[in-house]
Amino acid sequence: xxxxxxxxQEARYPNLVATGYSKTxxxxxxxxxxxxxxxxxxxxxxxxYSKNKPGMYWPEGVPDSFYVEAYIRAxxxxxxxxxxxxxxxxxxxxxxxxxxxxxxxxxxxxxQLPNGKWAxxxxxxxxxxxxxxxxFKGYAKYGKATRFMKRKDTGLSLPKNLA
Amino acid sequence: MRLAHEExxxxxxxxxxxxxxxxxxxGEEALAExxxxxxxxxxSRMDPQPCDWIPSGAREKSYFRWIDECFFTRSPGVxxxxxxxxxxxxxxxxxxxxxxxxxxxxxxxxxxxxGFGPIAIPWILEELRNDPDWWFEALRAITREDPASDAExxxxxxxxxxxxxxxxxxxx
Numbered sequence: 001x002x003x004x005x006x007x008x009q010e011a012r013y014p015n016l017v018a019t020g021y022s023k024t025x026x027x028x029x030x031x032x033x034x035x036x037x038x039x040x041x042x043x044x045x046x047x048x049y050s051k052n053k054p055g056m057y058w059p060e061g062v063p064d065s066f067y068v069e070a071y072i073r074a075x076x077x078x079x080x081x082x083x084x085x086x087x088x089x090x091x092x093x094x095x096x097x098x099x100x101x102x103x104x105x106x107x108x109x110x111x112q113l114p115n116g117k118w119a120x121x122x123x124x125x126x127x128x129x130x131x132x133x134x135x136f137k138g139y140a141k142y143g144k145a146t147r148f149m150k151r152k153d154t155g156l157s158l159p160k161n162l163a
Numbered sequence: 164m165r166l167a168h169e170e171x172x173x174x175x176x177x178x179x180x181x182x183x184x185x186x187x188x189x190g191e192e193a194l195a196e197x198x199x200x201x202x203x204x205x206x207s208r209m210d211p212q213p214c215d216w217i218p219s220g221a222r223e224k225s226y227f228r229w230i231d232e233c234f235f236t237r238s239p240g241v242x243x244x245x246x247x248x249x250x251x252x253x254x255x256x257x258x259x260x261x262x263x264x265x266x267x268x269x270x271x272x273x274x275x276x277x278g279f280g281p282i283a284i285p286w287i288l289e290e291l292r293n294d295p296d297w298w299f300e301a302l303r304a305i306t307r308e309d310p311a312s313d314a315e316x317x318x319x320x321x322x323x324x325x326x327x328x329x330x331x332x333x334x335x
Contacts, residue, residue, distance in 0.1 A: 030317040032262045055317035123260035
């Protein structure tokens with residue numbers, strides 16, 4: 001497996017190469033960034049309006065909506081709470097939720113690693129680790145990180161490709 | 164009075180005879196020129212014409228030639244598969260990194276693929292087998308069936324649709 005995305009993918013994210021990244025898995029359509037950031041779930045696609053759809057999941061009781069507020073509530077079901085910043089805090093796991101620049105909908109979530117870098121699953125494509133949340137700057141479909149959440153370190157071991 | 168696009172197109176080009184061909188004349192020409200099975204329409208009907216109202220995808224070839232290739236030749240779908248592949252490639256390029264499938268389904272290329280209707284079924288199944296992706300909504304929309312309704316995972320949904328294809332005579 002190459003440690004880089006394809007040139008076409010790199011061109012999509014104009015700031016990714018400049019801020020530093022490495023690819024950690026090949027593409028896999030089975031799971032999205034939400035499942036990945038939730039608990040490194042690699043066999044489910046978290047999405048609203050997905051009840052009874054194969055391979056998909058949305059927490060019971062969370063409203064079906066594509067706005068970031070619904071995703072905040074979804075992450076609350078697994079212990080996350082809103083916090084002020086993306087700064088690394090010992091003893092806490094953090095996630096950064098993105099809103100796109102076009103529709104203002106939830107677009108992406110990245111999870112902070114113990115070394116301060118960020119793990120992202122690019123939709124149904126590859127997993128990457130990127131040095132900065134600025135990695136997607138200039139890519140309107142992802143927009144920017146607008147909300148941050150944290151929970152106490154669960155001790156959940158990292159997937160092999162991230163450890 | 165506003166005219167429909169088709170009416171305006173005909174009137175503007177009168178009396179250019181090749182554009183306003185009668186059914187009778189068309190029949191005669193077709194009989195005369197139909198020695199090749201592939202050529203059902205007379206050449207005059209198939210020549211590219213400047214038609215502003217024609218959708219951009221069809222304009223390059225002329226609307227009639229496009230219709231002819233799609234529906235009146237011995238090999239229906241010639242040219243359509245290439246369009247399908249192009250649309251599939253564009254759909255994946257434009258949306259594969261989306262975290263929301265609903266937005267992938269709202270994509271113009273995806274909707275045009277669904278618009279192909281049943282002719283696209285074998286190609287979608289082929290895609291599903293060779294490069295699995297979230298094609299299930301397209302297949303459900305086109306076939307109005309849902310063999311994956313009880314599937315518990317992405318992989319089992321893929322399997323269910325490939326089995327459906329096999330059971331329904333598609334070469335998967």
